[in-house]
Amino acid sequence: GAGVSQSPSNKVTEKGKDVELRCDPISGHTALYWYRQSLGQGLEFLIYFQGNSAPDKSGLPSDRFSAERTGGSVSTLTIQRTQQEDSAVYLCASSLGHQKGWGNQPQHFGDGTRLSIL
Amino acid sequence: TQLLEQSPQFLSIQEGENLTVYCNSSSVFSSLQWYRQEPGEGPVLLVTVVTGGEVKKLKRLTFQFGDARKDSSLHITAAQPGDTGLYLCAGGDNYGQNFVFGPGTRLSVLP
Secondary structure, eight states: OOSOEEEOSEEEEOTTOOEEEEEEOOTTOOEEEEEEEOTTOOOEEEEEEETTSOOBOTTOOSTTEEEEEGGGSOEEEEEOSOOGGGOEEEEEEEESOOSTTGGGSOOEEOOOEEEEEO | OOOOEEEOSEEEEETTOOEEEEEEOSSOOSEEEEEEEOTTSOOEEEEEEOSTTOEEEETTEEEEEOTTSSEEEEEESSOOGGGOEEEEEEEEOTTSOOEEEOOOEEEEEEO
């Protein structure tokens, strides 16, 4: 399909382990976003990539969280030394990105990775 | 930092009833978007409003952007169980530097 793809769809791991979450954005979308959604809550912004610009990391909750975007396409969100409070659904979205009035561009979301820390 | 508030937080109604949910801020937004999220899925865009006072209709859903571009409302006529979900508003500022989501309204339409 042509939508945003996230993998794995579910991840269960032990506290203290590292995890990597993957996002394949829609082809041609230059902007990519990561969000976290706790059970029954709204979306918490984590990080934003736009083209070759330095990413906006202002939403990352701690230095255990990092993200990369290789070749302007696929992105990986890494959580090191996971804690139980990291349990949540991690959503990725892509959009046509930065241009005048970019805030008008719709974000296309994947179905998320449900992360459970035991 | 711009913030969006949504009300009510939860809403449970019977099929066939009408409802309105609200998205408010003290800040001006260049545009506001409404998304609906169903369990186990990512949010899906319903509409974008960009002009103060703008009204857009999507079947039984009516969206309005406030004149001052600080608030928006979503009205659903004759709600159906398929309307059940989390309704999120999201907005960006005039400079495209910030984009924030509200906390959402969780709607349950009972048959």
